[in-house]
Amino acid sequence: MTESPVAACAAGTFRGASSDGVDVWRGIRYALAPTGERRFRDPVAPAPAGEVDALSFGAVAPQQRLPVLDLGADARMDEDCLFLNVWRPAGAVGPLPVMVWLHGGAYTYGAGSQPMYDARSLVCAGDVVVVTLNYRIGAVGFLDLSSFSTADEEYDGNLALKDVLLALRWVQDNIAAFGGDPSRVCVFGESAGGGLVTTLLATPSAAGLFHRAIAESSPATSMYGTARARGVAQQFLREAGLDASTAAGARSLSVDAVVAAGTAVYAAVPTGAPGTLAFAPVVDGHLLPEPPADVLSSGRGLPVPLMIGTNRDEASFFTRMKSPLMPVTEERLLKMFADMRAERPDLPLPTRAQVLEAYDGVRQRAVGAGVARDIAFRLPTLWVAEGHSRVADTWLYRFDHATRALDALGIGATHGAELAYVWGNFRRGRVDPTFWLGGRRAAEAVSRRVQARWLAFAHGEAPDAGGDAPSWPAYDAESRWTLVIDDRDRAVPDLDAPLRRSWGDRVLSFG
Numbered sequence: 001m002t003e004s005p006v007a008a009c010a011a012g013t014f015r016g017a018s019s020d021g022v023d024v025w026r027g028i029r030y031a032l033a034p035t036g037e038r039r040f041r042d043p044v045a046p047a048p049a050g051e052v053d054a055l056s057f058g059a060v061a062p063q064q065r066l067p068v069l070d071l072g073a074d075a076r077m078d079e080d081c082l083f084l085n086v087w088r089p090a091g092a093v094g095p096l097p098v099m100v101w102l103h104g105g106a107y108t109y110g111a112g113s114q115p116m117y118d119a120r121s122l123v124c125a126g127d128v129v130v131v132t133l134n135y136r137i138g139a140v141g142f143l144d145l146s147s148f149s150t151a152d153e154e155y156d157g158n159l160a161l162k163d164v165l166l167a168l169r170w171v172q173d174n175i176a177a178f179g180g181d182p183s184r185v186c187v188f189g190e191s192a193g194g195g196l197v198t199t200l201l202a203t204p205s206a207a208g209l210f211h212r213a214i215a216e217s218s219p220a221t222s223m224y225g226t227a228r229a230r231g232v233a234q235q236f237l238r239e240a241g242l243d244a245s246t247a248a249g250a251r252s253l254s255v256d257a258v259v260a261a262g263t264a265v266y267a268a269v270p271t272g273a274p275g276t277l278a279f280a281p282v283v284d285g286h287l288l289p290e291p292p293a294d295v296l297s298s299g300r301g302l303p304v305p306l307m308i309g310t311n312r313d314e315a316s317f318f319t320r321m322k323s324p325l326m327p328v329t330e331e332r333l334l335k336m337f338a339d340m341r342a343e344r345p346d347l348p349l350p351t352r353a354q355v356l357e358a359y360d361g362v363r364q365r366a367v368g369a370g371v372a373r374d375i376a377f378r379l380p381t382l383w384v385a386e387g388h389s390r391v392a393d394t395w396l397y398r399f400d401h402a403t404r405a406l407d408a409l410g411i412g413a414t415h416g417a418e419l420a421y422v423w424g425n426f427r428r429g430r431v432d433p434t435f436w437l438g439g440r441r442a443a444e445a446v447s448r449r450v451q452a453r454w455l456a457f458a459h460g461e462a463p464d465a466g467g468d469a470p471s472w473p474a475y476d477a478e479s480r481w482t483l484v485i486d487d488r489d490r491a492v493p494d495l496d497a498p499l500r501r502s503w504g505d506r507v508l509s510f511g
Contacts, residue, residue, distance in 0.1 A: 005091070009177035011170065012049030018090050022120045025086040025178070026113070027058035030170040031163065033080035034136060039251050040145050042156045043082060043166045058083025060111035061137045062255050064263045068321070069105070072115050079140060079255050084133035084167055085112060087119035088179045094129070095181030097458045100171060100210065101132045102164060104191030104217075104416065106325060107279040108138040108266050121424030125448075126455030129180035131171060135163035135196075139262025140255075142279035143236055144229040148247035155247060157229070158288060161203070161281045164196055168209040186212035186458040190419060192280075194218030198308075198384060199281045201301040202292035212457060215308040216422070217415060220380035221293045222277050229282045232269060239264045267324050274327035275336040275375065297383040299390035306388050307457055309397030309483075310377045313412035315369040320411065326376055328368040336375075350503055358502035377415075379503055382496055386505070389475045395463055396475045398495065400486040401446050403439035418485075421447040422454055442487055449489060465489070 005016045005023040016025035031043040038044065059078035060071055088096065101117060103110040112132035119130035135141060141160035149155050156162075172182045187210040189197045194215040200206045201213060234244040240261040242249045253261075262279070269278035283291050295301055318326040327333050341349060358374070359367045378398075385396045399418040406412055420426050424447050426440065435443070453463040453472065464471050470491050473481040482495040494500075 007086075007174075007177040009174040010048065011046075011174045013051045014049075014054040015052065016054050016086075020120065021090045022123050023088050023090050023092070025054040027056050027083045027085065028052070028054050029058070029082065030084050030133070030167050031082035034082065034140075034159075035079045037251070039079065039140075040143070040155045040159065040247075042159065043163050045166060045170070057085065057113035058134065060113060061134055062140055062259045063105075063109050063138055064259060066109060069109055070115055071111055072113055075111065075113065081111075081134045081136065082163060082167075083112075084131055084170065086175075086178050086180075087123045087130045089123055089127060092127075092129070092179040094179035095176065095184070096127055096129050096179050097184040097186065097460070098129045098131060098171060098175055098180040098182070099458050100168065100185060100187045101130065102135070102187065102189030102193035102196045103132070104189065104193045105137065106266070107142050107160070107192040107195070107277065108262070110137065110192075116419055116423055116425050118423070118425060122422075122451060122455070125424065125451050126458065128455060128458055129175065129178055131167075131175070131180075133164070133167045135160045135167070137192075138266065138279055139236055139258050142281070143233055143262065144226070144282050144284075145233050145247045145250060146284075147226065147230045148233070153247065153251075155250075157284055158282055161196065161199060161287065164200070165203070165206060165209065168206070172209060183211065184458075184460060185210045186214065188214035188216070188454070190216035190416060190422075191219070194308075195220060195222065195280065198296060199223070199288065199292045201304070201306070201388070202290065202295035203288055203302075205287065207302055211304055212460070213304055213306045214454065214457065215306065215381075215384075216418060217310050217314060217377050218308065218381060218384070219277070219280075219376055220296070220384050221291070222280050222376070223283055223288075223291050223293070224276070224280065225283045226285070228276075229284075232265060232278050235268065235278075236261050236265050239268075270324045270327075273336075273339055274332040275339070277325070293380055293383060297387035299387045301388055301391065303391040305393040305457070306385075307395045307397070307454075307463055308381055308385055308388075309399060310373075310381050311413045311415060311417050312398060312400040313369075313373070313402070313417075314377045314415045315373040316411050317414040317416065318372070319369050326369075326372040328372045330368060333368060333371055348504065354502050356502075358498045374499060374503070378496065379499065382500065383505070385475050386477060386480075389477065394475045395457070395472055395483070396481065397472075397483040397485055400484050401443070403434050403443060404437040405433055405435065405439070408437065409433070418450065421450040424448075424451055446485065446487065450485060453483075 144157035145155035146157040
């Protein structure tokens with residue numbers, strides 16, 4: 001029988017499980033339960049835990065269940081959700097590079113314990129330690145009630161961002177006992193998790209907590225100021241049946257009521273103001289002094305190497321799901337631009353004719369999805385790459401690979417499509433429509449190259465895949481190299497020249 005791995009560190013002594021060449025610790029607490037009087041307050045590190053069996057995932061953050069999101073067969077929800085998980089090669093003594101994963105889900109859904117994020121494949125392929133974690137999401141984690149604080153009732157803001165910072169401090173203090181090297185931490189994430197990565201790069205207090213960063217499909221410009229945050233908070237309070245001039249009663253709401261009101265606001269905000277999100281980190285002037293896109297595009301982010309990119313067909317998933325998050329119809333796009341002009345009259349927005357130049361040859365009904373994709377994901381990524389490349393090595397990619405079935409369904413390389421390739425976790429059996437028309441062998445080959453690049457980067461090297469795969473030149477303002485990831489990878493200079501010409505190089509954001 002395989003002996004259970006034990007890690008003794010400042011946070012406690014943790015007993016994990018070992019199988020198939022991988023040691024795993026699940027459900028390690030990194031913060032006290034943010035419940036009762038600690039709801040809507042900053043996370044607090046727990047006292048050392050003594051000896052703990054870390055064998056089961058902790059609770060996931062409260063959220064509405066979605067049929068398309070697999071949280072795991074045994075997933076349970078609870079506000080007491082601030083747990084992390086550690087994977088390493090069996091018996092590794094290190095020090096190995098550490099990869100810390102921040103899950104996506106529109107800042108409202110998901111968990112670090114999702115089956116997709118089982119790190120066995122990454123650990124076996126790359127000789128790394130992988131950490132996944134939960135942070136507070138939706139209204140529980142991103143509602144900012146700080147402007148309602150009184151002498152009797154205090155509320156804090158940017159709770160989820162503070163959760164992530166506390167988890168990264170836990171990694172610095174404890175990961176060596178698990179075989180990890182605290183001086184080689186790569187933080188990586190997708191969608192909202194990618195947004196947190198780019199936010200961390202613009203957070204001064206995050207300096208020294210990580211040393212490399214990977215941002216997959218980051219909505220880097222979807223951050224708003226305190227005035228908008230207060231408006232969202234008032235909308236939440238009204239939805240919850242409370243007085244919108246005070247947060248009294250917010251702590252006594254049931255967690256189900258918090259989730260229900262938060263879910264309603266999550267849908268209502270982008271419906272009324274296309275292109276905006278209800279929940280995201282807040283530019284509060286303190287923890288997050290300035291909008292991350294402004295900081296990074298001007299070359300003032302934390303000077304750590306960055307890999308950043310998007311997927312070719314980001315908007316197709318949102319269009320298919322009729323999600324309010326992305327404005328794909330002409331009516332909603334025009335309203336978004338009108339709102340931007342009204343709120344930021346100083347912003348030199350491109351004309352409709354200028355924008356359409358970038359979509360010459362695209363089918364008319366697909367133009368809206370292209371515009372939404374680019375303003376939400378691709379353009380912010382280009383602006384970040386352009387600025388950050390002036391202070392640290394930066395690599396830009398676009399993930400284009402899709403199976404024949406996904407192309408036939410009009411989904412293509414949609415938002416989140418790269419996840420199975422990064423993690424090496426494709427579903428098995430006949431229930432996966434991804435491979436109805438074949439293509440699994442090609443997809444697995446793409447996955448091996450993607451993993452090789454991500455892992456090489458985490459090891460402190462250039463993100464090359466070896467073999468006959470092309471090298472990936474770093475981004476610079478002259479050549480603007482982009483790696484296109486497909487059946488055969490290819491490095492392309494200035495892939496996005498039409499976008500830059502049509503949209504310009506000025507960061508477009510408001511809020």
